[in-house]
Amino acid sequence: MNIVSEPSGSAAARVTCPSCEARTSCFGQGADASALRQLDQVVEKRLSLAAGAYLYRIGDPFRSLYAVRAGCLKNSIRDEKGRDHVMGFHMLGDVVGVGGIETRAYIFDMRALEPSEVCEVPFDKLEALAHRVPALHPNIMKIFGRYRSRDARTQFLRREGSTDVRVAGFLVDFCRRLEERGSDPASLRLPMSRADIGDYLGLSADEVGKAFARLGERGIAKVWRKTIKVSSIEGLRSLAAGRAGRGLATPAVLATDGPSQEGAHHEP
Numbered sequence: 001m002n003i004v005s006e007p008s009g010s011a012a013a014r015v016t017c018p019s020c021e022a023r024t025s026c027f028g029q030g031a032d033a034s035a036l037r038q039l040d041q042v043v044e045k046r047l048s049l050a051a052g053a054y055l056y057r058i059g060d061p062f063r064s065l066y067a068v069r070a071g072c073l074k075n076s077i078r079d080e081k082g083r084d085h086v087m088g089f090h091m092l093g094d095v096v097g098v099g100g101i102e103t104r105a106y107i108f109d110m111r112a113l114e115p116s117e118v119c120e121v122p123f124d125k126l127e128a129l130a131h132r133v134p135a136l137h138p139n140i141m142k143i144f145g146r147y148r149s150r151d152a153r154t155q156f157l158r159r160e161g162s163t164d165v166r167v168a169g170f171l172v173d174f175c176r177r178l179e180e181r182g183s184d185p186a187s188l189r190l191p192m193s194r195a196d197i198g199d200y201l202g203l204s205a206d207e208v209g210k211a212f213a214r215l216g217e218r219g220i221a222k223v224w225r226k227t228i229k230v231s232s233i234e235g236l237r238s239l240a241a242g243r244a245g246r247g248l249a250t251p252a253v254l255a256t257d258g259p260s261q262e263g264a265h266h267e268p
Contacts, residue, residue: 016040020119026067026093027121027139035135042125049073049112055096057109062100064120065143068092071116072191075108084109086199089192092181095143113191166201167211168239171221175233188228215239 017040018033027039044064049055055066058078072091076084087108090096100106101123130137175185190197194205194212201208212223220235221228230236 017043020069021092026095026119027126027136027143032135035133038129038133039136042121042129043119044122044125045120047118047120049116049118051112051114051116053112055110055112055118056106058106060106062097062104062106062123064122065095065097065126066110066118066120068094068096069117069119072113073110073116073118074113074192074196075110077108086192086196088200089113089196091177098144113196162242163203163207163211164214164239165242166203167197167208168215168220168236170197170201171228171230172233172237172240175230175236186230186233188230190226190228 016037018036046069047055047066049071055073068090070092072089073096074086075088075090075096076086078084090110096110096118097106099108126140130140171188174188174190178188179185192200194208197203198205198208203211212221212228215221215236216223218235218239220232220239221230
C-alpha cells in the first residue's frame, strides 16, 4: 500500500499538534495550547503515503479519522460497472473518513495524488477527548457540518450546464481553500490531472483542457500544465456565477464554508 508510519525521531514524527501548520483548520481549530497538547496525545500515528497509495478502500472497517498534514488526496466511489468516479480532493487541514462513522465502514476509496502525510486519530479516543475538553467539541461538529456542505457544493457544480462555469467554479473553490490556509490564491499548482478534474465535474479531460485555454483567451488566468496564474479573481468568480463580464458575486454555495472534508456523496 506504500503507507509508512513515521519512525520516532523523524522530522515528520516530531511535528506535534501545537506546532502543526494544519492546526488552524483540522480538529484543533481555535483550540488553546492545553487542548492542542491533549489532542496530540490521541494522534495514534503520523503516516506518509507515496503518490498512488490508498489510505483506505471502500468497505474497510471504520476505526479512525485522518487529518491531512501535507499533500493532496482524492476520494472516489465505484459504480455498478466497476468504474471509479472522483468525488473530492483533500488538502492541508482537511479531515477525511467522516462518511464511515454511521456505517462503520469507509464508503470511499481514499488515494494520495502526490506524496502526502496524514495524522490518524481513532474515533473512540476523539469522542472521549471531546467530552474531557469541551473546547474541541464545536470543532468536531463543524467538521461534520462541512461534510454536508462539500456534498452540496459538488452537486451544485455538476448541475451547471456550461463547461466553463463548472471549471471556473472548481477553481474559485480551490482558490478559496488555498487562501484560508494562508497561500496565494492567485497562484495555483493543481496536484490532480485534467482527467480527475473532469471526472469530478462530469466532463472529459479534453473539455477541461479547452476550458483552461478559454480562461487564457479571456485574460482571466494563464494555465501551464498544472500551474495556474489567476489574473482576475473577480473575472473568475463572475464566470463561476454564469455571468462572465458582469461582475456578479459567486453563488453562496461556492463562496461560503470552511475547509473541506471528504467529497460528494463526498466525504468532508
